[in-house]
Amino acid sequence: MEPKSPTALDDFLFDLRGYIIIENAVDAGMLDDLNGAFDRFPSLSAGEWWGNAQRRDYTSETGFELHNCVEAGEPFERMIDHPGWIEYLRRYCGEHESYVQGLFLDECIASIRTSGGHHPVHSGGFRGALRGAYHYSNGVFRCGQCNILLALTDIGPGDGPTMVVPGSHKSNFPHPLAGNYAMGDRMDDLPGAVPAYLKKGDALLFVDGIMHGGSSRTNPGDRRILIYRYGPLWASTRFGYEYSQPLLDRLTPARRLILQPVPPARPPKG
Numbered sequence: 024m025e026p027k028s029p030t031a032l033d034d035f036l037f038d039l040r041g042y043i044i045i046e047n048a049v050d051a052g053m054l055d056d057l058n059g060a061f062d063r064f065p066s067l068s069a070g071e072w073w074g075n076a077q078r079r080d081y082t083s084e085t086g087f088e089l090h091n092c093v094e095a096g097e098p099f100e101r102m103i104d105h106p107g108w109i110e111y112l113r114r115y116c117g118e119h120e121s122y123v124q125g126l127f128l129d130e131c132i133a134s135i136r137t138s139g140g141h142h143p144v145h146s147g148g149f150r151g152a153l154r155g156a157y158h159y160s161n162g163v164f165r166c167g168q169c170n171i172l173l174a175l176t177d178i179g180p181g182d183g184p185t186m187v188v189p190g191s192h193k194s195n196f197p198h199p200l201a202g203n204y205a206m207g208d209r210m211d212d213l214p215g216a217v218p219a220y221l222k223k224g225d226a227l228l229f230v231d232g233i234m235h236g237g238s239s240r241t242n243p244g245d246r247r248i249l250i251y252r253y254g255p256l257w258a259s260t261r262f263g264y265e266y267s268q269p270l271l272d273r274l275t276p277a278r279r280l281i282l283q284p285v286p287p288a289r290p291p292k293g
């Protein structure tokens with residue numbers, strides 16, 4: 024696949040709304056490989072490790088969430104610098120044209136949601152963390168964390184689409200009807216929130232500082248997504264996951280650079 028690059032319209036919409044949808048970001052063969060890998064996940068209880076990946080559900084209602092999924096099989100390694108989106112991330116959150124230009128993969132999650140599940144509303148520009156902040160100045164984007172949410176199943180009405188509040192990455196006020204994360208607010212009827220319907224293979228790209236969450240899944244069956252969170256090369260993983268040496272050793276140089284942009288500096292042995 025030829026690398027997709029952000030167009031002037033993408034830049035305009037990303038700046039205005041805080042998100043864009045990249046249609047057909049991955050092809051059918053890639054989807055089959057990823058869905059096959061999902062089919063082979065063992066059943067894990069919350070907190071259980073599988074190699075260097077761990078089931079760590081964000082809340083008791085989000086469903087199965089396998090963190091550090093880049094360690095869960097080769098198809099997940101191909102996602103690290105996938106041409107469907109990597110140039111977008113380099114531009115939006117890669118400290119473009121600075122002395123620390125480059126990306127770091129901050130978190131990667133394989134998520135399966137069943138009926139009743141949801142991810143509560145969170146983030147927004149008001150007193151938002153610098154980590155996920157939106158910023159553009161002097162002709163360059165300087166965002167913190169930006170997320171790729173890749174649909175592995177079609178996500179339409181009732182399927183639990185991710186919802187976003189367009190423009191809320193720049194908000195100077197708290198949303199008066201959204202409580203806090205701990206209250207477990209559902210996105211479903213939040214004024215201003217819109218669903219991001221996706222066809223399998225489409226990717227939702229959003230700056231983490233936008234108000235967002237996963238609406239309630241009401242349909243039977245599974246919603247399957249991947250979430251890859253990118254940030255500047257000096258970032259670190261949020262929950263302390265480390266990429267294993269065997270993984271780093273087998274990756275292409277370009278992929279390794281995204282998992283370990285700054286190799287450890289140590290004195291020589293001996």
Ligand SMILES: O=C(O)CCC(=O)C(=O)O
Pocket residue numbers: 134142183184185186235236237238250
């Ligand atoms: O599961 C979803 O649809 C949204 C996920 C989300 O809000 C997040 O990972 O920050």
